[in-house]
Every structure is written in structure tokens, then in C-alpha cells.
Amino acid sequence: MPVRPTRNPGSQSALRLSNQQRILSNLVSSGPTTQADIARNTGLSNATVSNIVKVLVERGLVSTSPTTSSGRRAQLVSLKSTDGAVSVGIDFGRRHVRIIVATVDYRVIGEKDVEIPLGYTAAEALDIAANLLTSTLLQAGVQRSAVLGVGVGVPGPIDSRTGTVVKGAILPEWVGVTVRMVEESFELPVYLENDANLGALAESTWGPHAGTPTVVFIKVGTGIGAGLIFNGRPFLGHIGLTGEIGHTPIHEHGLLCRCGNRGCLETVASTAIMIDMLSRALDRPVRTRDIVRLVLAGDERAIRVVDDAGFAVGRSIAAIANLVNPHTIIVGGPLADLGEMLLSPIRRGLQRYAVPMIVETTELVMSSLGERAEALGGAALVLQHSGIHPTLS
The missing domain is CATH 3.30.420.40 (ATPase, nucleotide binding domain)
Known part of the structure; x- marks a missing residue:
């Protein structure tokens, strides 16, 4: 999980709220806990914990009861209801x-x-x-x-x-x-x-592939990124910069990319590039939702643009698949409603450039969470930081 630096306290109200959340998170993950233990676990002073617990009791979020700890009287703090x-x-x-x-x-x-x-x-x-x-x-x-x-x-x-x-x-x-x-x-x-890392976390938490040990989530949007789940946990690499698949070179002499390289995947397969090509072809402004509408309506120009982009994405995914041999590859982003119309060219690119045995044993699917995936992943990230993991059936 990502490392969170020490926060700037800012206003006193912000500091109080922050400390309240730290205490609540500790109670959620540890269960009923004495005030002294809460102070040790959170790094807050005993006086601060005592004052905040009083506020939380008044708000009906926690209850307190007398107990003993190491032979001494103590105050046990419990969440009234998670x-x-x-x-x-x-x-x-x-x-x-x-x-x-x-x-x-x-x-x-x-x-x-x-x-x-x-x-x-x-x-x-x-x-x-x-x-x-x-x-x-x-x-x-x-x-x-x-x-x-x-x-x-x-x-x-x-x-x-x-x-x-x-x-x-x-x-x-x-x-x-x-x-x-x-x-x-x-x-x-x-x-x-x-966002792609959160998409991967959402798929392994909320989606039908929850519990799958090795997942690669590919978000195809204005940018193209990959989120990785290894052994059921997000893999963030050395400093968190994993999954920059959008900057995989596809064409040596292609368009100049914002990263400074040429011919990156984003320059041939992002929704921004698709929008630019279709806007010129149709001689009118096009948005992402128009791409979906045009393809589903059978527009040959839109179908060709998506087909070319999908094949390029599949080629880049093949490099990841050859490296990590995932169980499942999930494609998400604003084009998810295209379903097989986008998956088919991605599959062809994967089949063309990945090891045959890996292609045969890797599941390639479209996200069932659509554009909600990243926000769902954000909510899941907080819960997992609080020590709360989903119960998988």
C-alpha cells in the first residue's frame, strides 16, 4: 500500500477531525480497545485521546466502559456499530x-x-x-x-x-x-x-474476479495505464510508478509523446487520439461517449479507429503477460461499454505477440465496474488501510 507522509495539521478543526479518524480507524481494525492502548497505537497523547473519545461518545459513535489492564483500572472504548x-x-x-x-x-x-x-x-x-x-x-x-x-x-x-x-x-x-x-x-x-492502481484494487475487491490472485487491470482512456495485483495485493513497485504501459513504444518514428519519446502507446491508442482522428474524419467535435455510440451504430470509421487502437493495446499487454503470467487481464475505462468490439482487437494483439501458452491460459475480460472502478477502488483502499478486508464467498 502507498506510504502516507506526516500531514500538515493546517487548521485546528482539521487536526481534530484527523485525530478522530485515526482513533476510529484504530477501533475498526483492533476492536474494543483501552484509551491507553489507543494512545500507543495512534501516537496521540492520553489527554488528546480522552478528549476525542468524549466527543465521539456524545455523537453516538462509540461507548465506554470500565475495565482493567495490567491490574489497573482503565477505560475500554468500543464502536457502537461499525x-x-x-x-x-x-x-x-x-x-x-x-x-x-x-x-x-x-x-x-x-x-x-x-x-x-x-x-x-x-x-x-x-x-x-x-x-x-x-x-x-x-x-x-x-x-x-x-x-x-x-x-x-x-x-x-x-x-x-x-x-x-x-x-x-x-x-x-x-x-x-x-x-x-x-x-x-x-x-x-x-x-x-x-487511477489505474485503484481500478485494479476495485476489480479484485468488488468485481466478479475478487479473490483472483494475479490480475492486470488496463485502463484505456485519455491516458493508458495498468494496475497490478500480485498474490491478492496491489503491486506498486519501488516508488509507486508501476504500470506506465501508455509509454511503451509502439512505432519508432511515430508521434511525439508528452513523455518526450516517440510512438508511445498513448499516441496511437488513447481516447484522446481516437477523438482527434474521428473529429477530423467527421469534420465535427467528437467526445468519448460519441466513440462508443458510433461504434455500436456500425460507423466504419469509428470501428476502424477502435480496432487499430485495440490491437496496439493488445501488443503492449502481451509484454506484461509474458513477464508476469497473470491469471486475468481486465480492460476498463470509458470505452468499457464497447465490450467485445474493443476486446476482440486487443485479443488479436495479445495472440500475435504473447507466448501461446500464456494466451491459452490467461483470461481476457472487460470490466464489469465501468467508470465506477476507480472511485470504488479508492473506497476499498481506505477500508484496507483500516484493516477491513472484504469477506469473499
Whole structure:
């Protein structure tokens, strides 16, 4: 899991909320615990824990009872009901913000998404998301103090050492944004992660392939990224920069990529490239949803664009498959509704460039979670950080 740096306290109210979440997370993962043990587990002072526990008792989130610990009188703190605690997942896309609120037993109780204009700044997006968070919690009847944390997905690489979005993000406005900045906006603990990594976590948690030991999740969107699940756990690599499949060279003398190389997969198979080609072919502006509509309607130009892109994606996936021999490869992103129309060319690329035995034994499927995957993954990330794992049937 990603490393979360020490947060900047910011305002006193933000610090109090942060400390409340730390105590709630400890109670969720450890069960009934003495105040002294909570202080040791969280690093908070005994006085701070005592004051916060009083507030949580007043809000009906916890109860206290006398007990003994090491032969001394102590105060045992228990959650009144884990049903009251929730996690939040937020996904930032090129033109949207999506939020999901989930209970500790992995039930979605709140969900919203809004469209935002192209070229938005990170500060603008965070303001929109903060308001969306407030309204979604209100609609779900959840107190802010019951939120264990917020899992935030952005379309770009995250340096797990510092919790910072680094160069290479699809949204350059996010480069340099840190987990501390996001926490100050939400006044809640935040876990910042790459969107494809969250998509992989969602598929291995919420999807029909939950429990599959080795999964590769491929998000085909404005950028193209891969999330990896090894032995049931996310694999983030040395500093968190795994899965940059979009910068796999496909054509040596191809278009110049934003990463500085030429002919990368993103320059031939991203939805941005598809939109550009179809907009010129149709002589009118096209959006991602138009690609899906045109392909399903049988438009030959759209079908050809998707077919070429899918084959290129399959070629790049083959390199991953040859390296890690996954059980399942799941394709997600905004084109998921195309189903076999996108999977078929990806499969041909995989068959052409992967070892035959790997092709025969690897399952290639379309995501069943669609565009919800990344936000669902954010919610799952928070729960797993709190020590709460789903019960798989």
C-alpha cells in the first residue's frame, strides 16, 4: 500500500477531525480497545485521546466502559456499530469528478458524479470535490466524523515516498499536488493513488474476479495505464510508478509523446487520439461517449479507429503477460461499454505477440465496474488501510 507522509495539521478543526479518524480507524481494525492502548497505537497523547473519545461518545459513535489492564483500572472504548463508519472514494478524470461512499461491509450507500470543464486547475477540482463530498455525505445521512478516510485517484504517477503527483500525469495541472494539499481541502485523512492502481484494487475487491490472485487491470482512456495485483495485493513497485504501459513504444518514428519519446502507446491508442482522428474524419467535435455510440451504430470509421487502437493495446499487454503470467487481464475505462468490439482487437494483439501458452491460459475480460472502478477502488483502499478486508464467498 502507498506510504502516507506526516500531514500538515493546517487548521485546528482539521487536526481534530484527523485525530478522530485515526482513533476510529484504530477501533475498526483492533476492536474494543483501552484509551491507553489507543494512545500507543495512534501516537496521540492520553489527554488528546480522552478528549476525542468524549466527543465521539456524545455523537453516538462509540461507548465506554470500565475495565482493567495490567491490574489497573482503565477505560475500554468500543464502536457502537461499525455500520456507522464509512470510507470515501473519489476519482478525478479529465472531465469529471466521481465520489462513492461505502460502509465497512463494502456496501455503497452514496454515489455522485459531476462534469467539470477541460483545463480545470487542481484547486478548482478539489473545491468541487469538497462540495460534492459534503452533499453526498448529507444525502447518505453520514456524519463527517464517521469517515475513516478518502481514497483519491488521479490519472498520473504518484511518488509513494512523498505522496506527490509527478511529471507524466495526463492532467499537468495536478503535477506537484501532494497528499497534504488534498487533506487540507477535505479536512480528512487522504490516500492518494494512481487511477489505474485503484481500478485494479476495485476489480479484485468488488468485481466478479475478487479473490483472483494475479490480475492486470488496463485502463484505456485519455491516458493508458495498468494496475497490478500480485498474490491478492496491489503491486506498486519501488516508488509507486508501476504500470506506465501508455509509454511503451509502439512505432519508432511515430508521434511525439508528452513523455518526450516517440510512438508511445498513448499516441496511437488513447481516447484522446481516437477523438482527434474521428473529429477530423467527421469534420465535427467528437467526445468519448460519441466513440462508443458510433461504434455500436456500425460507423466504419469509428470501428476502424477502435480496432487499430485495440490491437496496439493488445501488443503492449502481451509484454506484461509474458513477464508476469497473470491469471486475468481486465480492460476498463470509458470505452468499457464497447465490450467485445474493443476486446476482440486487443485479443488479436495479445495472440500475435504473447507466448501461446500464456494466451491459452490467461483470461481476457472487460470490466464489469465501468467508470465506477476507480472511485470504488479508492473506497476499498481506505477500508484496507483500516484493516477491513472484504469477506469473499
